[in-house]
Amino acid sequence: MGSAxxxxxxxxxxxxxxxxxxHTQLCFQHPELKGARPELTKLGLPRAISGAFASxxxxxxxxxxQRYAIKCFTRHVPxxxxxxxxISSRLAQLDPAELSQPWNIGFEYLPxxxxxxxxxxxxxxxxxxxxxxxxxxxxxxxxxxxxxxxxADRFEALTRDLATHEIAHGDLQHGNLLVASxxxxxxxxxxxxxxxxxxGMGGTERGHRNYQSPMRGNDDFGxxxxxxxxxxxxxxxxxxxxxxxxxxxLHEPSGEFLLLTEDDFKTSGGSTxxxxxxxxxxxxxxxLADHVRSLAFQPLDxxxxxxxxxxxxxxxxxTASAVSGGRTxxxxxTGALPGWMAGHVSPQATSTPTAPxxxxxxxxxxxxxxxxxxxxxxxLMLVAxxxxxxxxxxxxxxxxxxxxxxxxxxxxxxxxxxxxxxxxRAALAELTNELAQLDDPVKAAEKLRKDQAKFDAAxxxxxxxxxxxxxxxxxxxxxxxxxxxKRKVRKQRDIDKKIDGLAEELRRALAKAxxxxxSAYVRDQLGRRLIAQAPPHGIGxxxxxxxxxxxxxxxADFTGYRSVQNTxxxxxxxxxxxxxxxxxxxHGIGEAKAIALDVWRRDxxxxxxxxxxxxxxxxxxxxxxxGVANRRVQLTAQRKAxxxxxxxxxxxxxxxxxxxxKRLTRENTFAGDQARQQRQEFSRRAVALQQNSALHGTxxxxxxxxxxxxxxxxxxxxxxxxxxxx
Amino acid sequence: xxxxxxxxxxxxxxxxxxDAINRLLTELxxxxxxxxxxxxxxxxxxxxxxxxxxxxxxGSLAGxxxxxxSEVADNPARVDERSKKVPDGxxxxxxxxxxxxxxxxxxxxxxxxxxxxLQYAESLVAAWTERYPASFPPIxxxxxxxxxxDGDPTTAAEAITAHATADGAALxxxxxxSAAGGTPTAFPDTADxxxxxxxxxxxxxxxxxxxHMRSYAASQGQRVSETTRGFVYNADITTxxxxxxxxxxxxxxx
Numbered sequence: 016m017g018s019a020x021x022x023x024x025x026x027x028x029x030x031x032x033x034x035x036x037x038h039t040q041l042c043f044q045h046p047e048l049k050g051a052r053p054e055l056t057k058l059g060l061p062r063a064i065s066g067a068f069a070s071x072x073x074x075x076x077x078x079x080x081q082r083y084a085i086k087c088f089t090r091h092v093p094x095x096x097x098x099x100x101x102i103s104s105r106l107a108q109l110d111p112a113e114l115s116q117p118w119n120i121g122f123e124y125l126p127x128x129x130x131x132x133x134x135x136x137x138x139x140x141x142x143x144x145x146x147x148x149x150x151x152x153x154x155x156x157x158x159x160x161x162x163x164x165x166x167a168d169r170f171e172a173l174t175r176d177l178a179t180h181e182i183a184h185g186d187l188q189h190g191n192l193l194v195a196s197x198x199x200x201x202x203x204x205x206x207x208x209x210x211x212x213x214x215g216m217g218g219t220e221r222g223h224r225n226y227q228s229p230m231r232g233n234d235d236f237g238x239x240x241x242x243x244x245x246x247x248x249x250x251x252x253x254x255x256x257x258x259x260x261x262x263x264x265l266h267e268p269s270g271e272f273l274l275l276t277e278d279d280f281k282t283s284g285g286s287t288x289x290x291x292x293x294x295x296x297x298x299x300x301x302x303l304a305d306h307v308r309s310l311a312f313q314p315l316d317x318x319x320x321x322x323x324x325x326x327x328x329x330x331x332x333x334t335a336s337a338v339s340g341g342r343t344x345x346x347x348x349t350g351a352l353p354g355w356m357a358g359h360v361s362p363q364a365t366s367t368p369t370a371p372x373x374x375x376x377x378x379x380x381x382x383x384x385x386x387x388x389x390x391x392x393x394x395l396m397l398v399a400x401x402x403x404x405x406x407x408x409x410x411x412x413x414x415x416x417x418x419x420x421x422x423x424x425x426x427x428x429x430x431x432x433x434x435x436x437x438x439x440r441a442a443l444a445e446l447t448n449e450l451a452q453l454d455d456p457v458k459a460a461e462k463l464r465k466d467q468a469k470f471d472a473a474x475x476x477x478x479x480x481x482x483x484x485x486x487x488x489x490x491x492x493x494x495x496x497x498x499x500x501k502r503k504v505r506k507q508r509d510i511d512k513k514i515d516g517l518a519e520e521l522r523r524a525l526a527k528a529x530x531x532x533x534s535a536y537v538r539d540q541l542g543r544r545l546i547a548q549a550p551p552h553g554i555g556x557x558x559x560x561x562x563x564x565x566x567x568x569x570x571a572d573f574t575g576y577r578s579v580q581n582t583x584x585x586x587x588x589x590x591x592x593x594x595x596x597x598x599x600x601x602h603g604i605g606e607a608k609a610i611a612l613d614v615w616r617r618d619x620x621x622x623x624x625x626x627x628x629x630x631x632x633x634x635x636x637x638x639x640x641x642g643v644a645n646r647r648v649q650l651t652a653q654r655k656a657x658x659x660x661x662x663x664x665x666x667x668x669x670x671x672x673x674x675x676x677k678r679l680t681r682e683n684t685f686a687g688d689q690a691r692q693q694r695q696e697f698s699r700r701a702v703a704l705q706q707n708s709a710l711h712g713t714x715x716x717x718x719x720x721x722x723x724x725x726x727x728x729x730x731x732x733x734x735x736x737x738x739x740x741x
Numbered sequence: 742x743x744x745x746x747x748x749x750x751x752x753x754x755x756x757x758x759x760d761a762i763n764r765l766l767t768e769l770x771x772x773x774x775x776x777x778x779x780x781x782x783x784x785x786x787x788x789x790x791x792x793x794x795x796x797x798x799x800g801s802l803a804g805x806x807x808x809x810x811s812e813v814a815d816n817p818a819r820v821d822e823r824s825k826k827v828p829d830g831x832x833x834x835x836x837x838x839x840x841x842x843x844x845x846x847x848x849x850x851x852x853x854x855x856x857x858x859l860q861y862a863e864s865l866v867a868a869w870t871e872r873y874p875a876s877f878p879p880i881x882x883x884x885x886x887x888x889x890x891d892g893d894p895t896t897a898a899e900a901i902t903a904h905a906t907a908d909g910a911a912l913x914x915x916x917x918x919s920a921a922g923g924t925p926t927a928f929p930d931t932a933d934x935x936x937x938x939x940x941x942x943x944x945x946x947x948x949x950x951x952x953h954m955r956s957y958a959a960s961q962g963q964r965v966s967e968t969t970r971g972f973v974y975n976a977d978i979t980t981x982x983x984x985x986x987x988x989x990x991x992x993x994x995x
Contacts, residue, residue, distance in 0.1 A: 025962070029771035032762065034839050041827055041835065058820055059840050060767075063774045070771060128826055148776060190775075269780065 794850030914971030
């Protein structure tokens with residue numbers, strides 16, 4: 016097994032289980048499973064449904080006739096049995112009457128139930144559920160808008176059931192949510208489930224990557240595990256319910272996701288899928304999409320649960336129409352908050368808006384002495400007026416209207432002394448002041464939207480620039496490689512030409528060596544023939560001595576003669592040509608004697624040539640061949656050197672490219688980090704905006720109410736209060 | 742390829758290799774089986790090299806190069822019945838017959854033209870990376886007795902790993918089945934201790950394990966480091982399949 020000796024137990028593979036399950040009579044001891052009939056593929060092998068941690072097989076019990084899903088584990092999971100026991104007992108405590116639908120599946124953990132090879136391993140025996148996966152169901156039902164919408168609500172209800180009992184599934188996704196024939200949901204695969212009894216233990220998996228928040232870590236394990244996945248699924252279902260064409264536009268056949276993938280959450284600026292939803296004309300779709308986008312950059316434990324969104328949404332719909340007590344959720348369509356969000360803002364967002372600290376009084380209460388006096392005064396004054404008319408006091412300055420004016424003035428004074436008036440003014444002033452201190456949510460939302468659009472555009476440009484820079488880098492790399500290649504080919508072609516010429520060179524060198532050897536022989540032979548010893552005809556000792564004095568001792572010392580016209584004497588003479596090419600005039604050598612010498616020499620040459628060597632001997636030949644071979648070795652080495660030189664150049668170009676690429680990646684990672692921070696900042700601003708907007712709405716309503724109540728403190732109302740007391 | 746190798750039951754090297762590949766294909770089919778059938782998480786080519794170099798699929802897939810896994814799963818050349826001794830639950834062993842799908846038969850004649858085989862693989866890799874630049878890079882697993890009979894395979898190996906997709910360079914893993922003996926070795930990070938120059942050459946040719954495979958190998962109890970390479974020497978058939986399993990674990994399936 017090599018070094019494959021870890022502390023962990025090795026589990027059989029899916030194929031090992033499929034082999035063992037061909038003989039259920041042997042591999043099981045359990046009374047219901049022994050001899051159970053597995054469902055087979057057309058190859059006659061037990062049919063599997065596999066995940067990353069296990070393969071599930073369908074078995075029908077021969078004793079009970081029951082069909083089971085048997086889960087066989089292919090990987091070690093820490094504390095597996097303990098986890099399953101905890102999950103099983105928690106689920107068993109759930110009261111079916113309290114659940115929105117019968118989503119939980121019965122299972123039994125059987126330790127050492129199956130033998131594979133020499134060992135026994137645990138299995139999970141589960142009820143077989145007649146249901147289809149959420150993605151298959153959507154394949155068939157996405158056009159039934161009502162059914163999809165109802166399923167979205169059922170899904171919300173399911174997550175609420177889980178949240179109520181502090182259970183998290185850990186891997187909510189299209190394959191673990193089954194839809195039964197009555198369109199209710201079933202939740203399967205409890206491997207990664209969290210129940211309160213497991214608090215403090217680590218997670219065993221990270222869930223399907225296309226459903227997880229980029230912020231989910233390996234160790235995250237708690238009641239909030241499902242929140243992001245829940246929003247993603249809810250968004251998908253609501254979006255399909257609103258626009259069934261989205262299923263074909265965004266979902267890929269047998270794609271491992273509903274409408275959005277991991278990349279959509281990670282690069283929310285550039286993903287076309289998310290953009291489609293963000294730009295969707297239905298505000299519920301675009302609003303939910305924007306919400307999911309902002310959630311992707313928040314820590315898991317601050318995400319709002321989907322479950323609490325449902326009752327709020329409905330409550331909001333009823334209270335929004337009855338604006339009464341001055342305490343209402345932000346009015347729909349203020350521009351800052353889309354209507355759908357009324358029920359979907361995060362819990363801290365809805366709960367934080369503080370109620371206005373002061374309230375205006377509603378009407379006048381409790382008459383004072385002054386009020387009573389004023390009330391008494393009015394009839395008195397009216398009586399006085401009448402009396403004055405009768406008495407004829409009609410001339411100015413004391414007209415009949417004076418008592419009424421006095422009554423009015425006193426009433427105004429008494430009204431002014433009422434505390435309610437001051438309270439009302441103070442309350443209104445404070446509310447107006449508080450409102451003035453808040454940013455206008457419409458403007459703030461507009462600014463956020465603009466900032467975000469600007470940021471998205473900048474991000475899109477940055478992504479495009481990055482791609483372009485990468486493209487440029489690659490292009491330059493290829494161009495440089497090509498240049499290196501060209502240089503190599505040119506150099507090698509030159510060398511190859513030289514190598515090809517070596518044969519011809521050898522032939523020529525051999526020919527030249529032979530010629531050299533032959534002429535050396537002839538020269539040697541001629542050098543041995545002294546003129547003095549065997550003089551040619553007509554050359555006596557005296558002439559021989561004169562010739563010797565001029566350097567001509569042997570036949571080798573001259574090569575011929577040249578006739579010389581002596582114009583002065585009109586006679587012909589001759590000069591001898593030395594082997595050096597110089598000519599000498601030797602006294603006594605005329606043309607005739609020169610010819611004799613030449614003929615002598617020619618005869619000697621002919622005789623020597625007749626005896627000259629006809630071929631090179633082996634050693635001479637070998638040394639020449641050796642020279643050429645050396646040359647070949649040299650050229651081959653040069654050729655090789657070009658090769659390694661090219662390799663070096665290639666490596667250099669490659670290194671340059673890699674360095675540049677690393678730099679580019681580094682820069683991009685840095686910019687990506689910056690962008691992520693910026694996105695988090697946007698989410699933070701969005702949340703703040705939601706809170707601000709809710710508060711703004713509350714305050715505006717309060718101001719309106721305060722104004723309304725101030726109208727209740729008018730002169731006429733005061734008069735009414737004086738006599739009716741209200 | 743016709744020499745026997747060590748192990749509990751001596752087997753011919755070619756049989757070991759063919760069994761390993763047939764098991765791997767079964768394993769992959771089970772691993773990728775979902776409710777509606779086998780998903781095409783992988784596309785597979787099997788290249789044989791001996792007297793000739795080319796597709797080693799037999800049966801209806803004969804002559805095909807890269808085949809989607811769903812099609813592979815449905816089309817073995819035949820399903821053999823192999824006898825096997827399994828525990829009877831009462832402490833004894835009982836002889837049973839199990840179905841064993843076969844896609845290829847052992848090739849144990851001719852030379853070992855590793856160069857040509859790698860060049861062939863390189864052409865498949867080149868076409869693949871060009872067509873699917875965003876996919877996980879192809880993994881070439883070279884199962885061999887090590888003795889390349891057509892020259893040094895290093896250059897051909899480099900040519901394979903020179904191709905890349907957005908996720909990284911193509912990977913070349915080598916599985917050396919040798920009669921030379923020596924300690925079985927899996928995922929070494931140095932060539933020290935390898936018994937011969939063939940093994941050393943194959944080690945040098947092998948790609949380092951990418952980080953996700955390293956962590957999977959580590960979770961399976963393998964000792965791994967940053968420089969661990971995808972190379973296995975003479976490990977028995979269990980490790981052979983295990984090695985292939987890790988080598989092909991390109992993505993988390995869920």
